[in-house]
Amino acid sequence: MDAVPRDDAAQPEGVAASEPQTQPPREIELKLAASPEALEALRGADLIARHARNQGVTRRLDAVYYDTPDRLLDRNGLALRVRRSGKRHVQTLKRSGSGGPLARDEWEVALPDGTLDLALLPLAEIGEPLASLSAGQLAPVFATRVRRRLRRLDYAGALIEIAFDDGTIEAGEKTLQVSEVELELKEGEAAALYDLGLAMLDVAPLQLATQSKSARGYGLAFARLPQAVKARPVEIGAHDNADAAIAAILANTYRQLLGNLAAVATRSGPEGVHQMRVSLRRLRSALSVLKREVASPAFEPVGREAKRLGHVLGPARNWDVFITQTVPDIEADGLDDAGLSALRKAAEPFQTKSYADIAKRMENPQTSRFLLSFGALIERRGWRSGLPSEAMAVLAEPADDFAGRVLARTHRQALKRGRGFGSLRPEGRHELRLALKKLRYTAEFFPPLHEGPAARRYLARLSRLQEALGLANDAATTQHLLAELRDGKAPGPELHFAAGAIHGWQSRHTIEAGRKLKKRWRRFEAANPFWT
Numbered sequence: 001m002d003a004v005p006r007d008d009a010a011q012p013e014g015v016a017a018s019e020p021q022t023q024p025p026r027e028i029e030l031k032l033a034a035s036p037e038a039l040e041a042l043r044g045a046d047l048i049a050r051h052a053r054n055q056g057v058t059r060r061l062d063a064v065y066y067d068t069p070d071r072l073l074d075r076n077g078l079a080l081r082v083r084r085s086g087k088r089h090v091q092t093l094k095r096s097g098s099g100g101p102l103a104r105d106e107w108e109v110a111l112p113d114g115t116l117d118l119a120l121l122p123l124a125e126i127g128e129p130l131a132s133l134s135a136g137q138l139a140p141v142f143a144t145r146v147r148r149r150l151r152r153l154d155y156a157g158a159l160i161e162i163a164f165d166d167g168t169i170e171a172g173e174k175t176l177q178v179s180e181v182e183l184e185l186k187e188g189e190a191a192a193l194y195d196l197g198l199a200m201l202d203v204a205p206l207q208l209a210t211q212s213k214s215a216r217g218y219g220l221a222f223a224r225l226p227q228a229v230k231a232r233p234v235e236i237g238a239h240d241n242a243d244a245a246i247a248a249i250l251a252n253t254y255r256q257l258l259g260n261l262a263a264v265a266t267r268s269g270p271e272g273v274h275q276m277r278v279s280l281r282r283l284r285s286a287l288s289v290l291k292r293e294v295a296s297p298a299f300e301p302v303g304r305e306a307k308r309l310g311h312v313l314g315p316a317r318n319w320d321v322f323i324t325q326t327v328p329d330i331e332a333d334g335l336d337d338a339g340l341s342a343l344r345k346a347a348e349p350f351q352t353k354s355y356a357d358i359a360k361r362m363e364n365p366q367t368s369r370f371l372l373s374f375g376a377l378i379e380r381r382g383w384r385s386g387l388p389s390e391a392m393a394v395l396a397e398p399a400d401d402f403a404g405r406v407l408a409r410t411h412r413q414a415l416k417r418g419r420g421f422g423s424l425r426p427e428g429r430h431e432l433r434l435a436l437k438k439l440r441y442t443a444e445f446f447p448p449l450h451e452g453p454a455a456r457r458y459l460a461r462l463s464r465l466q467e468a469l470g471l472a473n474d475a476a477t478t479q480h481l482l483a484e485l486r487d488g489k490a491p492g493p494e495l496h497f498a499a500g501a502i503h504g505w506q507s508r509h510t511i512e513a514g515r516k517l518k519k520r521w522r523r524f525e526a527a528n529p530f531w532t
Contacts, residue, residue, distance in 0.1 A: 024125065026099060027106040028185040030193040031209040032368075036179050038204035039164050043149060045203045048162065056151035059085050061167075063146075065217055066116060066138040072129050073138075079214035080130075080138070082114055089114045093121055093130070094214070100251065101210075101258050101375070102190055142171035142217035146178055156195045158188025169213060171221035180209060194376035201365055201372070208371045211262045225268035228275040229259030231282060236448045242402035243381065243395035246290055249445050251378050253283040258371070264313075265362060267355055270320035273313050280310040285441040289406050294391050296383035305370035312361040319351035322481050326474075330505050343498040346485050403446040404531045411529060414439045421521045426472065433469040436462060446531070454530035461527050465520040471513045475506040 034042065042048065063083035067073045073080055077096045082089060088110070095105040109120040116135045123131040146167035153160045163182040168175045181200070183193045200206060211219075211226065218224060234252045236245050256279035263272030287303045327340050361367055376382070384395065394402070417432040418424070424432065440462050447455045482499045 023099075024095075024105045025107055027094065027104050028100075028102050028190050028193070029104070030102055030183040030197055031212075032181045032183070032197060032200070032206040033209040034179055034181050034204065034206050036166060038206060039166060039179060039181065041204040042181060042200060043164050045200075047199055047203055048151065048153065051153040051155045053152040053154060053159075056149055058147065058149050061085050061144070061146045061148050063144045064114075064140045065142050065144075065214055067141045068133070068137055069139065071141075071218070071222075072133070074218050076129055078130060079212065080116075081144075081214070082111065082116055084114060091117065091120060093126065094212070095126075096212075100190070101255050102185075102193065104212075142169060142221045144169050144178070144213050144217065146213075152186070153196070156188075156192035158192035159186040160184065160188075160192060160196060161186055162196075169217045169220055171217060174220050176216060176220050178213065181206065189379065191376050191379035194372045194379060197372045198369060198376070201369055205363075205365055205368075207363065207368055208258070208261065210258050215262075225266050226262035226272070227268065228263045228271035229256055230275055231256045231278065231444075234445050234448065236399055236403075236446065238400070238449065240399040241395065242293070242397050242399055243384070245399040245402060245446075246294065246383065246395075247378060247381055249286050249290075250283070250374075252445075253279050253286060254374055254378055257283070257374075261362075264358060270317075270324055273316050273320060273358070277310060277313045277317055280306045280313070281437070282441045284310070285438045286445065288438060289410055289442050290383075292409065293394055293402065293406060294383055294387065296385070296387060296391075298377055298382040298385060302370075302374050302377060305366070305374075309361065309367065309370070312358055316351065316354035316358055318477055318481060319347060319354055321474075322478060323347055323351060326478055326502070330502060333505065340498050340501070342494055343485070343502075346495065347481070350481075350484060400449050403449050407442060407446060407531045408529065410439045410442045415525065418521060418525070422518060426476075429469060430473060433466065433473060436466050436469070440466060443530075450530050452530070454528060458527050458530045461520070461524045465517075465524045468513045468517050468520055471506075471510050475503075475510050478502060478506060 061083055062085075063081045065079060065081045067080070079094045079096075080092070082091050089112075091109050091111050093107045099105075107121055107126065111117060111120070116138060118130065118133065118135050121130070144167065146165050149164040151162050153162055161184045163184070165178055165180050165182060167178045169178060170176075183196055185193055197206070197208075215226075219226065232252065232255070234248050236248050240248070257276060260272050260276040260279065263269070264276050266272075283306050284303055287299045287306075291299050323344055327344050331340055384392070387395075414432070414435040417428070417435040421432075440459065443455075443459055443462065447459075482502065486495065486499070
């Protein structure tokens with residue numbers, strides 16, 4: 001399940017615990033990027049000294065990462081290294097993609113020297129592709145050279161190893177600076193990592209970091225930017241209760257949100273902003289429908305901060321669409337002589353500013369506080385706190401019953417918004433579009449409980465209706481952007497001509513879509529709910 005690890009022993013009365021499952025060795029770690037000045041401030045902070053078990057140690061860690069020439073390990077989510085500290089050598093394999101956002105599978109074995117020896121690893125347990133490789137097929141890819149200051153802390157009922165790392169990642173002649181704090185859970189619950197991270201924000205500015213040193217090393221070695229991450233299917237089991245379903249849904253949106261932090265920070269392409277914005281919309285939709293069933297005050301601050309961050313991402317997404325989709329589509333439709341290249345060039349400074357606004361927001365401690373607080377909420381299942389007994393009964397009911405009620409209510413709300421569809425004014429159609437978007441996200445949260453052709457047909461009709469309604473919204477957004485362009489510089493005849501061409505092209509497509517709207521609405525209105 002996408003939910004981060006939790007203490008099932010802390011289940012409230014009436015909310016059943018999940019069955020424990022055998023897991024491979026696992027590292028649970030929270031990484032926070034910090035400036036050298038922030039590292040120094042944290043090392044000497046009273047917060048650390050008060051909770052420290054020891055004075056700490058300083059180590060020099062030099063590691064070499066290995067892979068095949070075609071990066072077979074990397075492509076399968078594996079990172080293999082040999083690390084030297086003094087005279088000691090350790091071979092480590094880490095595997096991403098399983099468990100929560102803080103967890104990675106990890107196998108470590110001591111080496112007599114620095115020579116790679118795959119036979120020392122439990123290859124049968126790890127499986128392919130490593131099991132079929134020999135050390136001779138692997139070669140160094142990059143190296144890390146880090147000075148690590150380690151201390152162990154007793155914090156919030158957990159034992160946490162805190163590492164202050166500064167150094168470099170090296171790939172040939174290329175280098176990348178490392179300056180970060182790692183919080184590794186040794187004993188206790190992972191919620192303590194978030195708690196400590198939040199407390200550290202009061203000492204120095206930090207940013208939640210999602211890229212491992214190995215991921216940054218591969219990026220450096222192969223000039224590869226972080227990729228955007230789409231939402232994974234929510235994993236809700238047939239025997240889960242509503243509490244487990246809520247945890248799975250929120251953790252799923254959190255994982256997508258964190259998965260796009262690096263892509264947005266490096267501005268690796270429009271898709272990073274788009275997918276982060278999608279994650280925030282999915283989160284807000286989830287909170288909106290869930291709070292009607294479980295009116296937890298813990299949902300409010302998360303929803304508020306998600307809305308604020310989404311507003312900052314919005315302008316960048318709009319300019320990205322305008323520059324990379326709207327203008328090229330019109331040019332490809334035979335209007336490449338309408339002066340659109342000059343319009344695109346005029347839009348680029350607005351796009352650049354919108355990304356600068358995102359960078360400023362991501363560096364704001366309020367964003368880090370939001371991300372850490374949201375993680376802590378999921379880890380603790382904080383929506384349980386202070387709930388009356390009737391709400392606790394809702395959490396204990398089967399997820400299937402819970403899902404059916406949530407979907408039925410959200411479906412009814414969409415039908416109500418579309419009442420008298422043929423006479424709806426633009427404002428009414430906009431409200432309907434938003435209601436349908438919430439319904440689609442909600443429907444996508446629960447299909448694991450209702451797999452089959454009925455769910456696919458329902459979602460297909462819903463998506464086609466949304467697409468048609470979205471064209472009018474796209475046109476309105478484009479007109480707003482064109483107004484910004486006209487206000488931002490002296491509007492010459494070329495700009496007016498290009499803006500007119502865009503307006504005409506979009507109006508034609510909106511009219512064509514409008515002819516299909518009533519039919520698509522009737523088909524959706526007649527769709528059989530798949531959850532009954």
